[in-house]
Amino acid sequence: MSYIKSTFRHPSAKVNSLGFAKTAYEGALSTLCAGCGHDSISAAIIQSFFEMNIEPHKIAKISGIGCSSKTPTYFLGKAHGFNSVHGRMPSVSTGANMANKDLQYIGISGDGDTASIGMGQFAHVVRRNLNMIYIVMNNGCYGLTKGQDSATADIGSAGKKGVENQFAAIDLCQLALQLGAGYVARSFSGDKKQLIPLIKGAIEHKGFAFIDVISPCVTFNNVPTSTKGYEYVRDHLDATGTIDFVPERQELKIIHPEGTSKEVKLHDGSKLILKKNTHDYDLSSKREAMGIIETVREQKKILTGLIYLHEDPQDTHKKINSVDKPLNSLSQGEVCPGNAVLDALNEGFR
């Protein structure tokens, strides 16, 4: 493996509407294991932001600790990143978002980082409806400490060590739904075609957008006995439908036969085009979304795709009624009342 990543691209390589080539969205060379699902997710993130024409430096990528949380180094090199503390990405993201509402926030976490040590922070960032994308790279195990079961490992699933997990799995999508997330999706790192439009939809979504991405750990949890290995996941996928993201500016090119597809409009006018398979339910119904996850689980399958979408315009900033200008851009004159007000104030304390 080479440790120097080439930045050379063919001069005729495609650029986006901002004039950026895809290289502008790439990061450092990954040091994860060869074949790690996480690298595919990084690639999907790069592709999504590139195609969505977002200025790379207007993105902030924040993570916790673990294999997943290392990945922000491997994408969006022109964006500031923050590899924080285990399980605490949500609070750092909250603070960062409070300081500057104008950046695009992408939080990267893992199943250990979110479903165990960071469970409390995850729950509360969902409740706040923080305007961010929250991606869990979910491999059902602790990769960086050599393969212990995580809280998303299914009962009966066994990793490389061959010991079956005895504890109930936490379904992060159901949890996010219950706590009020407006955009809930699940995907598979091996399904770029589905993952990219889901990330694009999350970028457009105003408010908290959650994507649980099953991302096999090739080193510790990719054996036939594991329900998070490539083999099992591929054999048990059950998508809510195919999905395409259509930006506001772009005309619809993909026409699905009447009755089998559904448009979901996002706040800026762009659309998600969902082509339904057998699961036809109201995407904006929390109850139905909960039900479908359960139904598919009972069938021993993994539901992927966009599971729930219901935009709540009240993101954290709206809830706390903050000014439109980013708080970090306010000048001293705008925030300091000055000595003049103190005479009256002091008088009140006499």
Added chain:
Amino acid sequence: MNKIKAINDFVILFANINGSGSASANNLFAKAVFRLGIPVSAKNIFPSNIQGLPTWFEVRVSEKGYLGRREGYDFVVATNGQTIVKDYNELATGGYFFYDSSRRLPDHLQRDDITIIGIPLTNICNENYTDPRLRQIFKNIIYVGALAYLFEMDFSVFEDSIKSQFAKKAKLIEPNINALRLGYDYAQKYFTDACALNIHRRDLNGDKIMIEGNTATGLGAVFAGVTVAGWYPITPSTSVIESFEKYCRQYRVDEATGKNKFAIVQAEDELAAIGIVIGAAWNGARSFTATSGPGVSLMGEFLGLAYFAEIPVFLVDIQRSGPSTGMPTRTQQSDVLAAAYASHGDTKHVLLFPATPKECFDMTVIGMDLAERLQTPVMLMSDLDLGMNTHLCEKIEFDDHHIYDRGKVLDYEALEAKQERWGRYLDVDDDGIPYRTIPGAHPEKGAFFTRGSSHDEYAAYTEDGKIYAKGMQRLLKKFDTAKTLVPEAEIHKVKDNNKLGIIYYGTSTYAGHEADDLLQEQGIHLDEMRIKAFPFGKEVEEFMQSHETIFVIEQNRDAQMKTLLVNEFQLDPKDLIPVLNIDGMPITAQYIADEINNHINPSQGKSKKFEVIS
């Protein structure tokens, strides 16, 4: 019987039940003393409870200006049946016992060395009011009225206080004044000349104010330009955020849109609270949190990250009695070491020690500057006594010429102009402080990956031990720079070549000053040093070197400031004599003076310290 006789120099204890409305009546009394131009200090000794448990309020009237707590009660206002025996027994010989005589005193209370003043508060209320709520509230006001007579206080001060207090609810003015009058008249009729304690008008308070430390701290954060607060409720720090919010609502709401120029996030716990502060600071906003010892413990991991990744954090620690939950509504200075070295690995943090509400305000403004200048956590080490009690102090002022020091931040123009390669952790100015960038500043330059894992000068991950060690040494250099930026210790030398010194900090200052005066009267002259910050500056080192015996006054068990001094200056621990109080009550001058006297003249008496500990 010898009654205690005093003018403007005595202590009154109010014994109440919490949740009964006594606090506002007691404050009315303390404020009246202040408005009569006499220095006064008031201490609320309250339970960790909302309603129904005993609560006490001590008021010390001191024409000499001593604001520390004084032991012993000259006058007790006993309105709480639960504690009446204790309150009775604790009254000083010659003192005055004021109680609600609607019920008889228990028969076994038979002291003959005190003056009993029984006023039937309940009966008076029942005769005058029908609403049970008014009966309860005015009972408190009636005893204040009675005190006004007994202490010969100028009644007009109370009338004026009531008028200004209820300026917006005018219909409450008359009933309150009437209630005061009921108490005043009753005392005048039945207890003429019963009391030889007097409060007579003086003009000693100038333009000073009476304010709680937490109120001043929250106000300071508004003036310091804090825009993001992450917090979790914990006594005794909650009122810092409440104050911040109150003044933000007053001064930080955009007139045109009605929108807030601030974000206050009540977090799920203290870990998230400090995470929010760190995220906001990383993103270029001034941010802060307020907490107490248990919160500091929880924030430990994040503080290490902020130290190592070099992120400005301003943390207000309103210390209370630990360890664990300890006595959550009692004061202590027991987080000094936990704060100074918070987090695992080698860490050191900048601490500020305010002694008055005015300093809480000033040090919040300075502290925010220091945090951004030094790109590191700065902690304001206040405590429950300072934070939650009303203190007489200088009026609050802000220098409009003071421009916030935002520290070494490279903005778009600076990045654009930069020719050489920028390194986030590169010490270009030889002061240990590198330059940082704020996310989104520039399309091509200045982005980096902030991390708590080891990093090189360009913020890249490294496991090269030499590079790691170099970074850690640079952080020490930065700490040396901090020594030149933090507020200097206040030093007062009383005579040349004095080998005796005394050190105090924070709320031990009041009692420390007074103890010095007591000791002077006994011929013991101590050079004084009040520490205002950690790391210690050169002046602290000089003081330590130039005195052979130094008493260190603290309100904790383990002599934490002494430990810090010994550790930082490699001193012989035997040269520093700790004088410690840990009962959760503010330390007193008499106790300090006795301890020091006993140390210098060991034959004269036994140390009281051991009594406190046993």
